[in-house]
Amino acid sequence: MSTKYMIVSGFLGSGKTTTMIALARAVNARMQGEGEPSKVAIIANDLGAKNLVDADYTRTADVPIDEIAGDCICYVTEDLVYHINRLADAGADLVVSDIPGCGVGALNHVYVVLKEQYPDRFDLLPLVCLVDPIRLRMILPQKEDINLPEEMRFLLNAQLAEADLIVLNKCDLIDDEEREADLAFIRAAYPDIPVMWISARTGEGINELADYVLAHEAAAKPRDLGTDTEEFDAAEAQMCWYNRRFFAEERTGADIDFNVVVEDFMEAIRDGLIEARRNVPHLKLFAAGVGEDFVKCSIVGVDYDLEFERKLQQDYSGIAIVVNARATCESDTFGDIVEDAMDAIKAKHNLKCRVIFTECFGFADEGRRNGGRASRYSA
Ligand SMILES: Nc1nc2c(ncn2[C@@H]2O[C@H](COP(=O)(O)OP(=O)(O)OP(=O)(O)O)[C@@H](O)[C@H]2O)c(=O)[nH]1
Numbered sequence: 157m158s159t160k161y162m163i164v165s166g167f168l169g170s171g172k173t174t175t176m177i178a179l180a181r182a183v184n185a186r187m188q189g190e191g192e193p194s195k196v197a198i199i200a201n202d203l204g205a206k207n208l209v210d211a212d213y214t215r216t217a218d219v220p221i222d223e224i225a226g227d228c229i230c231y232v233t234e235d236l237v238y239h240i241n242r243l244a245d246a247g248a249d250l251v252v253s254d255i256p257g258c259g260v261g262a263l264n265h266v267y268v269v270l271k272e273q274y275p276d277r278f279d280l281l282p283l284v285c286l287v288d289p290i291r292l293r294m295i296l297p298q299k300e301d302i303n304l305p306e307e308m309r310f311l312l313n314a315q316l317a318e319a320d321l322i323v324l325n326k327c328d329l330i331d332d333e334e335r336e337a338d339l340a341f342i343r344a345a346y347p348d349i350p351v352m353w354i355s356a357r358t359g360e361g362i363n364e365l366a367d368y369v370l371a372h373e374a375a376a377k378p379r380d381l382g383t384d385t386e387e388f389d390a391a392e393a394q395m396c397w398y399n400r401r402f403f404a405e406e407r408t409g410a411d412i413d414f415n416v417v418v419e420d421f422m423e424a425i426r427d428g429l430i431e432a433r434r435n436v437p438h439l440k441l442f443a444a445g446v447g448e449d450f451v452k453c454s455i456v457g458v459d460y461d462l463e464f465e466r467k468l469q470q471d472y473s474g475i476a477i478v479v480n481a482r483a484t485c486e487s488d489t490f491g492d493i494v495e496d497a498m499d500a501i502k503a504k505h506n507l508k509c510r511v512i513f514t515e516c517f518g519f520a521d522e523g524r525r526n527g528g529r530a531s532r533y534s535a
């Protein structure tokens with residue numbers, strides 16, 4: 157029996173995780189019978205090895221989830237197939253995964269490969285690329301400066317160019333006129349690719365998206381997207397990845413409102429980035445309390461408001477906090493910014509913090525790709 161598989165791509169913070177959860181719920185609403193397991197499952201994919209906000213957050217939804225961490229699904233086909241099979245065995249008819257938000261290549265490295273190597277095993281649903289209307293301003297004719305490096309334009313364009321369906325997300329943030337202008341621009345730029353619009357947050361357009369993807373199949377034909385070029389390397393080289401898990405406790409054991417700690421921590425990282433004249437296309441944080449209590453918040457750039465998808469309902473004396481950043485910043489600078497932000501919350505809220513896990517790497521950093529064997533000396 158074949159399993160339906162689809163990828164949701166899109167730039168950092170464009171709403172992939174939010175959309176996958178909303179889509180899964182919409183498809184389940186029509187396919188899942190009373191008492192049956194979920195018909196949809198999600199694979200959260202990330203370049204970081206551990207402690208991923210998206211995976212923790214998705215686990216709070218009513219949809220089964222697996223994670224593929226430490227590499228892009230483009231380069232771990234067998235692992236991907238293993239995870240899809242596992243989720244299908246547990247009852248999923250449709251498995252949806254994302255790829256890291258700076259990633260391009262899901263078409264050539266996943267769809268085309270699956271079609272060739274596992275011809276009857278998967279029904280490949282359209283490769284959906286999400287685009288956030290604010291980021292789109294970067295490639296609109298006026299080429300608005302949204303404080304991201306010039307090189308990011310290449311990634312945004314390449315991601316759109318490989319899609320079977322382009323979906324303008326976050327339409328709750330723009331008026332009808334801007335939405336129609338954005339859709340017209342995308343249609344003119346990519347005349348062969350169908351375009352839809354949604355708001356993953358309000359749910360508008362999600363049922364139409366579910367109808368579309370269930371009724372269409374992926375083209376899965378290779379396209380040249382310019383990923384072997386210097387432009388692609390230059391874009392990747394701008395990025396750093398940061399994941400940390402730490403345990404923060406109030407020194408006297410008093411219960412405190414950790415929502416305020418989280419807000420101060422995120423704002424301190426934002427201030428550090430502004431001072432360093434750098435940016436963070438997505439900074440996200442997750443911390444779980446008891447039972448279903450959790451806090452999740454994000455900013456999708458230093459100029460954006462802090463968004464809480466959920467706040468803690470209860471005070472705690474200690475809590476484990478997971479923070480992930482995908483920044484346009486040198487990795488060592490970003491690491492220093494987080495240390496300063498931790499010092500600030502420790503002083504302000506009388507906390508002590510134990511760091512449990514940190515990874516912090518730039519794409520082009522020495523030592524990243526060769527098993528840690530990089531070394532240097534001056535003779
Ligand atoms: N206003 C609005 N915000 C949205 C919408 N969809 C997602 N967001 C918010 O945008 C931020 C990023 O959303 P995610 O779903 O985490 O984005 P992502 O593409 O998975 O991010 P990465 O995995 O880091 O690349 C979060 O604060 C979401 O709540 C939407 O339709 N409208």
Ligand SMILES: [Mg+2]
Pocket residue numbers: 172173174210254
């Ligand atoms: Mg995500």
